[in-house]
Amino acid sequence: MKTNEHVENLIPFDGELYSYGNIYSEEQANSMLDTFLHSIAWDHDQVRLFGKTHITARKVAWYGDLGRTYRYSGSLKEAHAWTPLLWEIKTQVEDICQAKYNACLLNLYHDGNEGMGWHADNEKSIVPHSSIASLSLGCQRRFDLKHQTRGEKRSLILENGQLINMKGPIQEHWKHAIAKSKKIQELRINLTFRLMI
Numbered sequence: 001m002k003t004n005e006h007v008e009n010l011i012p013f014d015g016e017l018y019s020y021g022n023i024y025s026e027e028q029a030n031s032m033l034d035t036f037l038h039s040i041a042w043d044h045d046q047v048r049l050f051g052k053t054h055i056t057a058r059k060v061a062w063y064g065d066l067g068r069t070y071r072y073s074g075s076l077k078e079a080h081a082w083t084p085l086l087w088e089i090k091t092q093v094e095d096i097c098q099a100k101y102n103a104c105l106l107n108l109y110h111d112g113n114e115g116m117g118w119h120a121d122n123e124k125s126i127v128p129h130s131s132i133a134s135l136s137l138g139c140q141r142r143f144d145l146k147h148q149t150r151g152e153k154r155s156l157i158l159e160n161g162q163l164i165n166m167k168g169p170i171q172e173h174w175k176h177a178i179a180k181s182k183k184i185q186e187l188r189i190n191l192t193f194r195l196m197i
């Protein structure tokens with residue numbers, strides 16, 4: 001099993017970013033994608049930007065420990081209870097990342113017209129410097145990072161079944177985004193496991 005000690009930090013300063021490669025086979029990842037596509041309570045996301053509420057084309061869902069509510073982009077969300085598959089993945093990801101999580105945000109990108117703009121996962125409800133593990137399922141997409149003051153940039157292609165881990169002060173100094181691409185016509189689901197206060 002690859003852990004943080006066995007993989008190199010992909011950013012040069014001000015935080016940690018690790019990739020563990022494809023932790024699931026193509027068949028496993030495809031089957032997970034299919035299960036999530038049909039069994040998750042998908043909802044459109046609402047994002048507040050400069051005081052206005054926007055409804056995203058991308059769909060989201062919150063799962064986690066029972067009875068918890070989370071504040072996320074300006075609104076309160078109640079987490080759905082872990083499904084058996086999500087729980088199984090969560091425990092495997094905890095082993096690999098050597099961290100604990102109590103919530104998972106799922107994102108569904110129908111195709112390359114949907115992405116995620118520059119942001120940091122620095123909400124007050126996230127335990128500061130805690131690990132955020134991100135599992136990609138489905139079609140590959142580019143994940144971009146940029147340092148907020150030094151202009152340093154990094155990009156990686158996230159593949160079907162690939163796990164990455166952001167931790168330390170990364171969310172204070174770097175932003176990340178999923179670039180849109182007209183060429184991409186396939187679907188992708190991303191799971192981010194988080195530790196909420």
Ligand SMILES: O=C(O)CCC(=O)C(=O)O
Pocket residue numbers: 105107116121134143158176178190192
């Ligand atoms: O889809 C991804 O890989 C990124 C998701 C993300 O940054 C987030 O949910 O905060």
Ligand SMILES: [Fe+2]
Pocket residue numbers: 119120121176
């Ligand atoms: Fe994020």
